[in-house]
Amino acid sequence: MNFKSVQASISNADISTEVSEETIIRLTDINKTFYVAEKQYDSIMEKALNLFKPQKQKEIKALTEINLEIKRGEFLGVIGKNGSGKSTLLKIMTGAFPPDKGGKVEINGRLIRLSLGIGFDANLTARENIYVNGSIIGLTFKKIGQKFDDIIEFADLRSFVDTPVKFFSSGMVTRLAFAIAIHAEADILLLDEFFGGVGDEDFRLKSDKAFKDFIKNDKTIILVTHNLSELKTYAHRVIHIQEGEIVDSGDPEKVIQNYLNNFS
Numbered sequence: 001m002n003f004k005s006v007q008a009s010i011s012n013a014d015i016s017t018e019v020s021e022e023t024i025i026r027l028t029d030i031n032k033t034f035y036v037a038e039k040q041y042d043s044i045m046e047k048a049l050n051l052f053k054p055q056k057q058k059e060i061k062a063l064t065e066i067n068l069e070i071k072r073g074e075f076l077g078v079i080g081k082n083g084s085g086k087s088t089l090l091k092i093m094t095g096a097f098p099p100d101k102g103g104k105v106e107i108n109g110r111l112i113r114l115s116l117g118i119g120f121d122a123n124l125t126a127r128e129n130i131y132v133n134g135s136i137i138g139l140t141f142k143k144i145g146q147k148f149d150d151i152i153e154f155a156d157l158r159s160f161v162d163t164p165v166k167f168f169s170s171g172m173v174t175r176l177a178f179a180i181a182i183h184a185e186a187d188i189l190l191l192d193e194f195f196g197g198v199g200d201e202d203f204r205l206k207s208d209k210a211f212k213d214f215i216k217n218d219k220t221i222i223l224v225t226h227n228l229s230e231l232k233t234y235a236h237r238v239i240h241i242q243e244g245e246i247v248d249s250g251d252p253e254k255v256i257q258n259y260l261n262n263f264s
Contacts, residue, residue, distance in 0.1 A: 019236055020072040024108045024188060024220050025093065030066035031100040032088055032244075033059055062088045063099075063244045070222065072109075072187075075215060077231035077252060078224045079259055080241035086224045089241065090190050093222070109187030109220065112137055114194050122166035126157055126176055129165055133177075137184040147183050154210070155179035156203070171203075178207055182214045191223040228256050 035057040063085050070076055080086050091097040092105060094113050099105060119136045120129055130151055134144035152158055155175040165173060181194065215221055215234065225231065231238050231252050238255040240248040248255045 019074045022072045022108075023069050023106075024072040024074075025068070025070040025222075026104075026106040027066050027068045027092070028104040028106075030063055030068075030092060030103040030105070031061070032063040032085075032092060032097060032103075033061055033100055035059055061244055063092070066092075066246060068239070068246065070220060072220055073218060074237065075221045075223070075235050077235035077238040078222060078241060079226075079228065079231070079238060079256065084241045085244040086241055087192070088244075090192060090222070090224060093190060107188070110138070110185075111188040111190065112184050112186040113190040113192065114181050114184060115192040120165060120173065120177065123164055125162045125164055126152070126155075126168075127161050129176065130180055133180045134183070137181065138186055139183060143185075151176075151179045151183065154206070175203055175207075178210075182210050186219075188220045189222070191221060191225075193225055193227075194223065228260075231256060 037057055066089065078086050078089065088097060090113060092099055092103075093107070094111060095105070114137065119133050121132065124132065127148075130148060131141065131144055134147075135141070139147070152161055155172075155178070157172060157176060160168070160172070165176070168176070221234075223231070223235070235252045237250060238252040239246050240255055240259050248258050
């Protein structure tokens with residue numbers, strides 16, 4: 001499937017951004033196949049006894065003939081049912097999974113995958129998790145130190161800086177994770193169920209504004225989400241993945257409506 005170059009702006013004036021003609025990600029003839037043993041052994045004894053026996057393997061086709069170009073500055077939404085291949089697509093982009101033979105992945109920029117709370121250690125304090133997660137998203141310790149007060153202030157956790165995260169409520173963890181994530185320094189951001197409107201009403205308004213500012217900063221964003229209203233607000237383009245194939249691509253409103261029609 002060939003996709004035309006996108007030249008669009010988000011309708012909301014607060015988050016308007018231009019999309020370049022430059023291709024920043026190109027996926028060519030991407031297939032991904034997993035092989036799983038048909039018979040699973042429950043005990044160590046069974047595994048040992050059958051160690052050298054030939055195993056029948058089941059072939060699982062996760063992605064089929066993916067051809068996709070993403071432009072610099074584009075906000076691309078990815079939708080599909082659970083198990084459709086969305087996460088596998090992100091892992092192909094990050095290099096966590098290699099494509100099958102013949103597939104080609106071209107990335108022209110620094111890429112980071114973000115998911116709220118990824119890499120959090122519940123036994124570490126908020127301070128320690130800020131440094132650990134800040135390093136994961138590409139910040140130096142010096143930069144983390146410079147941004148530290150802003151992160152704590154934004155998350156409204158001044159009184160809990162040295163409290164282990166395991167004692168935090170889920171809302172506190174979410175606020176901290178979001179406050180760290182929006183400081184990511186990369187050209188390309190792969191967002192896995194990452195969203196601006198998190199926490200209580202006050203924080204939701206604050207985080208929504210921060211997310212809008214975040215995506216205006218010449219970022220190329222690929223967002224995998226089940227929150228379709230987000231994509232109508234932010235995305236230039238949406239692709240629908242079904243059983244490992246891109247079955248629809250284009251205007252967010254149209255692609256999302258076509259997707260919803262599958263459930264009616």
